[in-house]
Amino acid sequence: MKDLISRSNLKKIDPAAEKLKATQPMSIYFNTTLLEGQNDYPYSCYSVGQKVVFGADPNTSVQCTTPDNENCYLYCTEEDIQTAELSQFIQNNILNLAQNYLQQLFSVASDGPQSVGLNPGYPTCRDNIPLPSQYMSPRGSLPSGINTIIYVLARPILQNANISDSTLANGGPCNFDVYFQEKGSSTIIGLGRPKVVTINLNPSMISSFIGSTAFQTTALYKLVLHEIFHGLGFTDIYFRYYLAYTSSGSQIDNNAIATFTYDGYNANSQNFTDTREGLTMELVSQAFSSQFGCYPNANEGYTQYSPLYYFSELGGDSSHWAANVFYDEIMMPFSNPNSVVSNLTLAVFNSFFFYNVNYQMAEQMEWGRNMGCEFIAQCSSQNWRSYFSSPYSQNQMCTGSRYGKGISNVVEYYEDLPTEYQYFTTPTWGGDRYYLDYCPVYLTFTDYCTDESLPVNTTIREQRCSNCRCFEYLEDSNQPVEDLSLACWPASCSSTGQLSILANGQEIICNTPGEIVAVGDIGVLCPVDYDFCTPTSIPFNPTPVPTVPPVLPCNLDDNCGQTASGSATASTVTSSGLTEDTSTSTSTSSTPTGDSTTYVPLTVTTGSNTQISVLSSLSVTVSVSTSNPCSKFYASTGFIAGGEPGPFICSGIKSSLISPTLIILLFIFTFLIYIQ
Structure with missing residues (x-):
């Protein structure tokens, strides 16, 4: 590259x-x-x-x-x-x-x-x-x-x-x-x-x-x-060669990847320093804070930068979200059938100067939602709470985002895991997924509640559907809480913003995490560490998106078409500064040559009145002088380097090409080769 x-x-x-x-x-x-x-x-x-x-x-x-x-x-x-x-x-x-x-x-x-x-x-x-x-x-x-x-x-x-x-x-x-x-x-x-x-x-x-x-x-x-x-x-x-701007429009450093360290302790109280990478983009930081309920602390890099996945065995680049933090996000490094296009990925694209994105297309990421800064900082039984699986806990539980019926992924390795990945006092125990930093969690790769082709337990009116999620329940509401079973039921949000579950054919509202609600003979456990109903936050967009300029009617009886487009010949830029070039040429064959030549394409729309609009942040001035109604243009796009000179053409005119007089003042553009 x-x-x-x-x-x-x-x-x-x-x-x-x-x-x-x-x-x-x-x-x-x-x-x-x-x-x-x-x-x-x-x-x-x-x-x-x-x-x-x-x-x-x-x-x-x-x-x-x-x-x-x-x-x-x-x-x-x-x-x-x-x-x-x-x-x-x-x-x-x-x-x-x-x-x-x-x-x-x-x-x-x-x-x-x-x-x-x-x-x-x-x-x-x-x-x-x-x-x-x-x-x-x-x-x-x-x-x-x-x-x-x-x-x-x-x-x-x-x-x-x-x-x-x-x-x-x-x-x-x-x-x-x-x-x-x-x-x-x-x-x-x-x-x-x-x-x-x-x-x-x-x-x-x-x-x-x-x-x-x-x-x-x-x-x-x-x-x-x-x-x-x-x-x-x-x-x-693209993260490392990034032209960006802050909400005030000022330029920031063009490497959007920051390297930072996290100092922590493992289950054996051994200190470690973990070096990480994360994105610095302003919009991404806003979406990141909203997703996890973790707001920037100047002394803690992990609260400021959205963590990227870096794994040397996969080539060592940083082109994905960190999988343990963003397990359900579409841009984490491994395939997940329930992955979502969240606000975080859309915020990345909206940070580029060449895109505007439709945030209405964003999907809610339920993994880690409002779990706090501790969830991002380090996987541990204290920070990850119900997400964390252990050899001492129940082997089957719902996955963290409740898309499926999970199984504990804890295994024993032949040798000690690296210090920062020792989540148990026994250093050979850990999760079986290296891309999750060996974090012990409940995972499934087959038993998804969202897969409608899988069988269901009809005795408890189980369902599988796009909005179905996994929930724990007791087959007898009086039995010990340790003896939990798993079921897939539709989930939604009540009018007051509480989680609603259609369990065993009846709707229940979960007002208190951890409470057991009796539904017939069974008892449904209202989930803890699960935020299903908080509305998705849209990051603040530092650049308001304008509407496409309207096509102005050509209301004179001159057979004029509705649009006209073309490009003016460019000014020749010299080392002494700006020059202006007034041109009436309609030739398409003559092209200025040499590295000092700049071309200035314009897109224009006919109008009943002479209207010229130039973005104020660009030093460009355009004026039109002609007696032909078709030359009354609405200039909507400013200028872009790299076009070709040519005539303006009014579509619908059968006579000769129109030659308006254009006066163009522009910044110096330089034709460079960047050597790296």
Whole structure:
């Protein structure tokens, strides 16, 4: 990635001003060409024993031995084969759902009738996926109406020998602009919106979803969203090359990842220092505090930064939420069929200058909700309370977020766990999931209350449904509390904000956590450490999102079309400062050349009165002088570096092109190569 950045042409930018332009729904094109026929040979498997290549060299003679091999090959097994059935399943059952969801979730900047072109510094994606030359700037552009392309692949994935879990999929950004912003005497580098994304679904893992239940198909859909989110910017490189702003609009440091330490004690009273990483983004901090009921303390880093997952055996980057803190979040590092797109992930995307997000699409994360700062700080029986499982407690309990009937994951290891992961006085005891930092909890991987295909206990009128949750109960309301059974029942919130459970065919209201409510012959235990009904908080947005400027009517009888668009020739910027260029040229063939040339695209809308609107934070002034009614434009987008000069065209006019006089004053833009 650093090598790619070094080959990119930098463009100056004002993040706060660009944020105002993100008003158009994201328009996505899923490119599935490489899922058809044998179009992805030799990178996908089409027959058993075929050589499949990993890396950019299709003729490599090196056999793969580790996941770190960049150019190597293996032989395809039956499980690796990309079948037509798999391709159709992905396209028919997953991609349409993802497309509809993403287009409602994200708004991006409008680039006029055609989307701006791709960065020519990135001519290929992944391993030898060439991007069409007609999409490349400065002369090319994306297809009309499209602003994001997602390539979908079904290639085998090298498995990591250091972990027992298999990799289901991966994804990442592929083509984006690289920007700079001046901060005092220094220049800050940041990444622009990903315009091309790739996601790869491992056939050996994904093929099992074909013909699966609705619950399993939804789980795959969430997995695909997870990988797309990586491609759209939820990734280590975007956190470290981050152009941001505070609520007052001022620039902050562009590395959004902070490293901090936590000093604690294990179950044997041994002191340890744990080094962690977390996101510093302002909106994320607000969502983080609201989720856990933990507010920033300047002396405690874990209360200020939303923790990221860092595991050296997985490559060492910080592209996921910490799994033990965010177990139900879609961007934690391992697949969870009940994962949710929470306000925390949406706050990350809304922190980027190139997106505005629709917070109405957020889902509530029930894991850890209002559990306090202690829950974030350290897993322990005191801090995690009912989430914590022990060899001395009941083996079966509901999971922390109550999506399923859990089983204690405590196991005994052959040697002592690291000091910071010793949660019992016996140092070889711990949870069986390394990505949860070996924290002992109740987990399920099959018995979900939200899976409607599973059997139910009809004697207690058990149900499985999307809003069903796990609850403990006593088969006899007079029996000891230690003898609990588990059931799935619908959960909702009463008009007064209390948890309501439809248990054994009757609605009960839980007013007091831990109380036992008799329902017929059984007694239902009202859950503790479970906040189901607190409304989801929406982070404060430091940049108000404007509405899309209206199309003004052309009410004169001149055959004028409703819209007009084009770009003015640019000022030539010299080292001495600003210059102005008054141009009436309508030629599309003459293009200024040289590194000192800047282009200034404008999108305009016809109106009955001369109206020019320029964002006040940009030093741009536009004036119009012409007798033709069609040249009365409404300029709505300010300016963007990297366009091409050309004429203004009033659609609907059959006569010659219109040549209004434009006077443009602009900041100096520099054409730079950043070397790293």
